[in-house]
Amino acid sequence: MSSNRRQCLASIVDHRPDLPEHQNVSLTDLYGSRVFGDRAMRKRLPASCYEALSDSVETGAELDPRVADLVANAMKEWAVEQGATHYTHWFQPMTGLTAEKHDSFLSFSGDRLLLEFSGKELIKGEPDASSFPSGGIRQTFEARGYTNWDPTSPAFVREGTYGATLCIPTAFCSWTGEALDQKTPLLRSNEALENAAIRVLRILGDDRAEHVWPTLGSEQEYFLVDRNFFVNRPDLVATGRTLVGARPPKGQELDDHYFGTISPRILDFMEDSEHELWKLGVPIKTRHNEVAPSQFEVAHIFERATVATDHNMLTMDVMRKVATRHGLVCLLHEKPFAGVNGSGKHNNWSMATDAGENLLEPGDTPAENGRFLVFLTAVIRAVDLHADLLRISIASAGNDHRLGANEAPPAIISIYVGEELDGVCRAMMGGAAPQSHAKEKMQLGVTSLPPLPRDTTDRNRTSPFAFTGNKFEFRAVGSSQSVATPNIVLNTIVAESLNYLATEIENGGGGEEAMQTVITKSLKEHYRVVFNGNNYADEWYEEAESRGLPNYRETVTALGHFATDTNVKLFEDAGVYSRRELEARANIAYENYATAIAIEAQSCLSLATTSILPVAMRQQERTARSVSAAHAADGSLNLGPQEECLTRIATTINDLIKATDELATVTAENGHGDDLVAHAEAMRDKVLPAMEKTRVACDALETMVDDDLWPLPKYREMLFIH
Ligand code: ADP
Ligand code: MG
Numbered sequence: 105m106s107s108n109r110r111q112c113l114a115s116i117v118d119h120r121p122d123l124p125e126h127q128n129v130s131l132t133d134l135y136g137s138r139v140f141g142d143r144a145m146r147k148r149l150p151a152s153c154y155e156a157l158s159d160s161v162e163t164g165a166e167l168d169p170r171v172a173d174l175v176a177n178a179m180k181e182w183a184v185e186q187g188a189t190h191y192t193h194w195f196q197p198m199t200g201l202t203a204e205k206h207d208s209f210l211s212f213s214g215d216r217l218l219l220e221f222s223g224k225e226l227i228k229g230e231p232d233a234s235s236f237p238s239g240g241i242r243q244t245f246e247a248r249g250y251t252n253w254d255p256t257s258p259a260f261v262r263e264g265t266y267g268a269t270l271c272i273p274t275a276f277c278s279w280t281g282e283a284l285d286q287k288t289p290l291l292r293s294n295e296a297l298e299n300a301a302i303r304v305l306r307i308l309g310d311d312r313a314e315h316v317w318p319t320l321g322s323e324q325e326y327f328l329v330d331r332n333f334f335v336n337r338p339d340l341v342a343t344g345r346t347l348v349g350a351r352p353p354k355g356q357e358l359d360d361h362y363f364g365t366i367s368p369r370i371l372d373f374m375e376d377s378e379h380e381l382w383k384l385g386v387p388i389k390t391r392h393n394e395v396a397p398s399q400f401e402v403a404h405i406f407e408r409a410t411v412a413t414d415h416n417m418l419t420m421d422v423m424r425k426v427a428t429r430h431g432l433v434c435l436l437h438e439k440p441f442a443g444v445n446g447s448g449k450h451n452n453w454s455m456a457t458d459a460g461e462n463l464l465e466p467g468d469t470p471a472e473n474g475r476f477l478v479f480l481t482a483v484i485r486a487v488d489l490h491a492d493l494l495r496i497s498i499a500s501a502g503n504d505h506r507l508g509a510n511e512a513p514p515a516i517i518s519i520y521v522g523e524e525l526d527g528v529c530r531a532m533m534g535g536a537a538p539q540s541h542a543k544e545k546m547q548l549g550v551t552s553l554p555p556l557p558r559d560t561t562d563r564n565r566t567s568p569f570a571f572t573g574n575k576f577e578f579r580a581v582g583s584s585q586s587v588a589t590p591n592i593v594l595n596t597i598v599a600e601s602l603n604y605l606a607t608e609i610e611n612g613g614g615g616e617e618a619m620q621t622v623i624t625k626s627l628k629e630h631y632r633v634v635f636n637g638n639n640y641a642d643e644w645y646e647e648a649e650s651r652g653l654p655n656y657r658e659t660v661t662a663l664g665h666f667a668t669d670t671n672v673k674l675f676e677d678a679g680v681y682s683r684r685e686l687e688a689r690a691n692i693a694y695e696n697y698a699t700a701i702a703i704e705a706q707s708c709l710s711l712a713t714t715s716i717l718p719v720a721m722r723q724q725e726r727t728a729r730s731v732s733a734a735h736a737a738d739g740s741l742n743l744g745p746q747e748e749c750l751t752r753i754a755t756t757i758n759d760l761i762k763a764t765d766e767l768a769t770v771t772a773e774n775g776h777g778d779d780l781v782a783h784a785e786a787m788r789d790k791v792l793p794a795m796e797k798t799r800v801a802c803d804a805l806e807t808m809v810d811d812d813l814w815p816l817p818k819y820r821e822m823l824f825i826h
Contacts, residue, residue, distance in 0.1 A: 106815045112332040116825055119330075121430055123372065131382065138186060139385035140179050140259040140270075148178040161255045162315070164295075172223025179259055180209060180221035183270035186261040191221060191270040193229040193251040196286040197236040198692050200586050202417050203276075205231045206269055226272065227253045237695070239688025241282050248279040254287060257414050260384050273414055282685055286588035289680050290410055293595035294318060296678040300602035301455055301463065304482075307609055308475050308619070313457035318595050319575075321406030322416045323390075325447035325583050326423060327399050327435040328370060330826060333817040334433040338715075342707040343700070344437035344584070345502070347795065348716065348802040351443045352820035356396050364393045369430065369826050370400065377426040378402075384422070386415040395511075396444035397823040406452060406575075409591050416449075416587050432826075436584040439505035441819060442799075446506040447583035451590050454575035455479065455598075465574040474619060477532075481623045482605055483576060484519060486597035487569060488633035490674070491517035492654055492665045493597060494569070494578070497590040499659040499693065501700040503582035508657065510640045513568030513580045515662070516648045516655045518635040520567035526636055532620075533628050566639035589689075596678045659697050660784045666690040694780040701787040701795075705771045708795050712764050715815050716802050720760065723809045724753050753808050760801035767794040 136143070145154055156171045167175075183191065192204040209219040229251040236249065251274035259272045276285035283289050294317055301316035334340050339347040366374065378388045390403040402423070404415060420436055427434040439446035455463040463479045466472070487494065494517050498507075506512040521529065564570060568580040581590050605622055612618030632651040637644060648655060656662035665671075667683075667690040675681035681689070727750045734743055770790040777783030806814060 106813060108336050108815055109817055109821070112330070112336055112817055113821070113825070115332045116330050119369075119431055121369075121372070123376070123429070129379075134379060135382045136385040138261045138263070138383040140182055140261075141385060142258075144182055145175075145178070148182060149174060157255065167223075167227065167255075169223055172227055174223075176221050176223045176226040179226065179270065179272075180219065183259075183261050183268070184209070184219060187263065187268040188261050188270045189267045191225070191272065193231065193253075193274040194271040195231075195251050195274045195276040196417060196586060196588065197276055197284060198239065198286065198689065199237060200286075200584075200696075202421060203231070203236070204269075204271065205229075221270075229274065231276075236276075236284060237692050238278070238284055239691035239695075241278060241284065241684055241688045249276055249284050250279060251276050254291070254410075256291070256408075257411050258385065262384070282682065282688075286413075286586050286592075287410070289592045289685070290413060290588050290595075292680045293592045293599070293678065294410060296599040296680060297455065297595040297602075300599040300606070301457075301479075303606045304478060304602050305457070305475070307606055307614060308471070308478065310475070313459045313461070315458040316455055316463070318409040318591065319406045319454045319456045319462075320409040320412035320587065320591060321404055321452040321575075322412060322587055323401055323403040323450040323452070324416065324419060325394055325399060325401045325449065327396070327440050327447065328373065328427060328432045328826075329398060329435060329440075329822050331428070331431050331433050333822045333825075336815075336817050337822070339704075339707050339711055340433075340435070340440070343704045344435060345440045345505075345704075346442070346819075346822075347704060347708040348711060348799050348806070348816070349442065349819045350803040350806040352818070352823060354397075354820075354824075356444050359395070361393050361397050361399070362395045366391070366393060366400075367826055369432075373427060373430045373432055374400070374402070376430065377423050380422045380426060381415075381419060384415075384418055386418055386422075388419070394445070394447075396441070396446075398826075399445065399447065403450075406454075408456075409453070409595070413586065413588050413591065420584075438500070438502035438582040438584060441823060443819075444823070445511045446509075448503075448506060448512055448579065449581040449583050449585070449587065451578040451581045451587055451594075452572070452575050453578060453591065453594055462574050464571075464576070474616070477623050478605060478619065479602075480521075480525075480571075481626050482598055482601040484521075484633060485604070485626050485630045486594075486601040487517060487519055488630035489601070490593070490597040491633065492656070492662075493593045493671060493674075494590065495580075495654065495656050496662045496666050496693075497593040498580050498582055498585065499656075499662040499697075500582055500585060501659060501697045501704075502584060503580075504658045506582070507580060513566060513639055514644070514655070515580075515657050516639070516645070516653055517568055517580075517633070518639065518648065518653060519576075519633050520564045520570040520636055521634055522564075522571060523636065525571060526634065529627055529631065529634070532624050533631065535624070564636060564639075567635070568639065592680060596675060596680050599678055600674060658788065659693070660781070660788050663690055663693050663697070663784070664781070666693070691780055694784045698777075698780070698784045698787045701791055702771070702775070705767060705791050705795055708798055709764055709767050709771065711816075712760060712767075712798050712802055716805060717757070717760060717764075719809055719813045719815060720753065720757050720805045722813060723805075724750070724757060726810070727753060753805070756801055756804045756808065760798065760805065763794065763797035763801050767791070767798050770794050 153171050153174045156168060157175055160167045190206040190208045192206045194202060194204050197203050209221055211218045211220040231251060254273045254275050257273035259270060261268050261270050275287040277288055278284055297318055298316045305313050374391050381388050387405040388402060389405045392401055394401050423434045466476045495515060508514040570577045578590055581587060608622040609618045612621055667687045672683045672686055675686055731743055731746050731750055734741055774786040774790060
């Protein structure tokens with residue numbers, strides 16, 4: 105075996121992690137212990153200061169500078185007690201990652217050392233922002249960007265080995281106020297949704313609820329591979345996915361991994377990362393093995409969508425870091441391995457009121473069920489009208505490998521409502537009471553409104569957007585992406601529909617009857633987006649087309665529908681994105697796509713020509729020598745099959761050289777482009793196919809070359825050996 109692979113395996117067999125002893129810390133003590141949350145603030149802030157802060161969180165009003173100073177000081181003292189030496193504004197630029205720049209609390213008064221942190225430093229930061237993507241918003245002459253404290257998401261302390269850092273969640277804007285991040289539009293979209301939902305609630309006679317916010321629970325899939333393998337796979341290092349690799353003899357066919365017992369080494373990792381996340385107040389709930397070998401999932405308890413978004417970013421970050429100390433690497437790419445399932449992220453979404461109600465929960469009273477139907481109809485209408493935006497919100501080079509590949513929902517966005525609710529909706533549209541066979545029903549009390557099923561347990565796993573009893577589950581989100589964009593879109597489009605329904609109900613004179621008329625009419629207009637069947641079946645593709653539902657199969661096509669006039673108007677009306685902000689996001693998405701593929705192409709080319717071609721040549725030489733030696737020994741031998749063997753390897757090497765030549769050419773010709781769209785299209789149409797040809801030749805060679813010569817860790821090793 106090649107010395108690399110031999111060493112990898114030896115290191116893994118000898119793996120003895122240097123992990124701390126198990127400490128008997130109770131979950132109650134652990135949870136939130138590194139968060140400057142409500143409990144810490146109540147304890148450490150003067151009552152009036154705490155009130156003023158809560159007030160400003162609730163109303164969004166600017167904080168009195170004196171109050172800000174008090175909060176900053178209390179926060180610093182708390183953080184210093186936790187061992188913090190530094191603070192950072194923690195933000196989410198349009199890289200899809202988080203960003204931080206640390207400053208220590210160190211300061212001097214004369215020669216006296218002080219630990220200082222002012223209200224001004226808490227509220228505003230000015231990182232050198234010129235290198236973050238802005239999609240054209242920020243020219244160099246106006247390069248300044250500011251981070252602004254987001255008091256709705258609590259500050260926390262992250263521990264390192266030798267110190268700790270106070271992290272303050274912030275939004276990131278240009279000096280002209282344009283959003284340069286994911287947080288700002290998410291907060292704006294919350295507000296749009298809140299205003300629209302409150303408007304509807306008032307029409308429905310609800311005077312109690314004062315606030316509405318979207319709720320989000322995310323389920324995160326990921327792979328773990330041993331770090332020894334990882335560092336010997338230049339493709340994984342450079343791109344997060346394997347660009348070559350023949351199928352292992354055993355993949356996921358046996359379904360023996362899903363929910364299987366968790367191996368001790370993996371469990372160590374899970375427990376360690378959960379402890380870290382619990383300390384940070386991330387409500388991790390569920391862990392299990394996923395479908396593919398070495399694939400796992402972690403799920404949170406739902407929270408307010410902005411906090412849940414921060415927490416998902418933290419989860420990804422913490423898992424990556426914790427994996428390192430276990431000698432593992434956490435792969436968050438959507439498709440690290442061909443031939444087995446890729447990774448996604450389920451985005452469970454609903455709306456909650458400050459009166460503690462879930463607006464997508466069918467209730468016990470006629471009023472609650474009427475309300476449920478209005479909010480349900482709003483979502484159905486929103487998804488039908490803006491399926492394009494939901495599709496775009498999850499578009500990336502990585503996710504293109506999953507969507508529609510019979511492991512993830514297709515690129516066609518449709519809604520699953522379940523049989524029971526479907527019966528209810530159809531009855532409403534037909535004007536008759538449904539023949540429901542629900543086990544448990546709720547009476548609406550209003551004869552013309554049918555009873556609603558309380559639970560829809562039969563879940564259709566193939567649907568991209570499923571109603572699961574009291575929330576919608578958007579299942580097409582990619583594992584590596586921030587959930588901000590899908591939630592910005594969801595909040596905005598549902599806000600628009602709620603406003604539309606509110607106006608229609610008002611125009612119809614308000615009241616029960618107007619409400620029913622409006623629901624029925626909207627359902628009729630938009631019910632084509634509801635599909636309860638198998639989304640993986642070929643027939644659905646035809647059926648969806650005949651229903652006029654868009655099917656943007658890959659990212660570049662999808663992005664072509666992003667910054668359209670209709671969408672600009674939608675986002676501008678909602679106060680979520682300006683035209684420039686939306687166009688900037690489209691530009692960045694094109695760039696990200698092209699860059700991802702450009703890096704993959706370079707990595708694939710170098711791997712193929714400098715790692716694989718040389719060993720294939722060596723194998724060819726050996727085979728050739730062996731055949732001619734046999735000939736020389738006995739000229740009468742029939743060496744047909746052996747000669748064929750030689751021919752096969754020679755032909756595949758030829759194929760590989762042709763493919764890499766083509767890949768080199770198209771990569772050079774399409775290295776960059778001023779026209780973002782044309783560049784992305786060239787990547788899709790020229791570079792991707794050349795990469796695929798290269799891969800086919802490499803994978804064929806992997807099955808011909810002496811296992812001892814093969815330099816790269818193989819799928820059967822990476823996926824099955826821990
Ligand atoms: P699955 O069946 O897809 O594995 P579960 O039913 O176990 O999913 O949980 C799905 C997720 O939905 C969890 O993260 C949970 O916190 C979240 N969830 C539950 N209720 C709501 C809600 N009202 N709003 C948002 N998310 C929710
Ligand atoms: Mg789920």
